[in-house]
Amino acid sequence: MIKKGSVVKVLRKESYWYQDIGTVVKIEKDIKYSVLVRFIRETYSGVNSNNFSESELLLVES
Structure with missing residues (x-):
């Protein structure tokens, strides 16, 4: 389960x-x-964040 603070790929x-x-x-x-x-x-252009759906992310560590 992805939550705030999780490290994702x-x-x-x-x-x-x-x-x-x-x-x-x-x-x-x-x-x-x-x-x-x-x-x-x-x-x-200096952007360092983006929005993704949960299916586009792989949990590396919680």
Whole structure:
């Protein structure tokens, strides 16, 4: 079960952070991309977080 503070790996192939590790910051209910994940590495535009669905994430550690 993914919860706030969990370390996850991204499985969405289109994502900039594909196969990268991040930390869950927030989980919302009843929306498609309900899990907000923050990363150490930033995109070219300076963004370091993105929303994912639970099916696009693999739990590494709680």
